[in-house]
Amino acid sequence: MALQSLDIKARSATTTPPPDVRARGAVPVAKLIDISKCIGCKACQVACMEWNDLRDEVGTNAGTYDNPRDLTAQSWTVMRFSEVEVEQDRLEWLIRKDGCMHCADPGCLKACPAPGAIVQYANGIVDFHEEHCIGCGYCITGCPFNIPRISQKDSKAYKCTLCSDRVAIGLEPACIKTCPTGALVFGTKDDMVLHAEGRIADLKERGYSHAALYDPKGVGGTHVMYVLQHGDKPELYANLPRDPSISPLVSLWKGVTKPLMSFGLGLAVFAGFFHYVTAGPKEVEEEEKTD
């Protein structure tokens, strides 16, 4: 176990119970991203680089503030800037900190074929253990948010860990610690939902009548949540999916079908064996040999 102080709730490609003995269990945690408070300073990106020792390549300017332009194996969180006119002549600059959502029902973990390469801690954090990763990219197929990235350098998948190493010893994630406006807060999931309710009430008072918490039920809720000013239009925020869920194709591929198909293969072998010992081999009859 990479983090011995954290219980594991789910482990990729494992059909027996994961290590889960601690009596007190764990309290589900969550990061709350209040988009209405974000000023796009990217301090969280820098803190993430610093704590996790990541240095992405210096890219090119694409005419927007998005820098780097996309998540990579070296950039686990990225600010996505959207200029929108929700009402005529009223420009809004929506800045969404993108990264792993830490789904309660993680599609990456479901899709992963390597035992223990992806774990979900009892506190809800979904973590990649790269030493077990085989580089197949199935997690990319499973993720409803397009988050995991395979490194060009070592062919392992990387993404935000929600600073599981910090959380395990009672610290908040690096991005939370550094946020200068309080747009990022961290705590138990219950507390974060409560905190969001206060923020949403405040936003509604200020005229954002559709302000809402983004905690999509299609993936069992997430351990990274957003406060959206326009909760009725999540797509405005750099195409945040309205109702994300694990693709039915992934469920078909990784669900009950594979044990059944494996059983089918075994059955075919047994059917052959028992056919041989009952019906017997097909031998050429004697009279044909002489005629």
Next chain:
Amino acid sequence: MSKPVQRYTARERSNHWIVAIAFVLAGLSGLALFHPAFFFLTNLFGGGPWTRILHPFIGVVLFLFFMAMAARFWRFNHFTAADRQWMARIGDVIRNRDRGLPEIGKYNAGQKYLFWTMVVSIPLLLLSGIVVWQPWFAPYFPIWLLRIAVVVHALAAWIMILGIIVHVYAAIWVKGSVRAMTRGTVSEAWAKHHHRAWYRQMTGK
């Protein structure tokens, strides 16, 4: 002892066994990533990452040599009226009641079904495999296509493995068949009994 009948040339046999070896390797490395119950098979290939690296290359070898083999055997695999009559009596064939079966050519209907199953599934495996091939090709395809490709790949592989289980069992079951692919010949009696139309064509009898 009657003279054996030539069924496969040395080139045909080599081609078949390259396909067979590639199939076993691709099958074992593929099953390793198919379900956790088979993950231990990655040990045969030097661990998880090596299994992931080698599997697609083995698959490409399988595809190339299978296509060469399919081209060789294509013309013997068209269905005929005799095949349909033979298929109607498949129950008797399975129960070893072969008396009065129609005269059939080089391949029976079961063998032909296997042939066409492979002709469809192996190119499907290649195409879907290229789409999910990390790290070379997968990054160039959209995620929705990856999701379709993994399902197509698993399904086509499953059908193919089932087909090969039947193929291998049939070779064990029908005595005198294996030597066709190991030594190239079958006995006259075998040829007469199982593929009489082909036997007539080969011997002029």
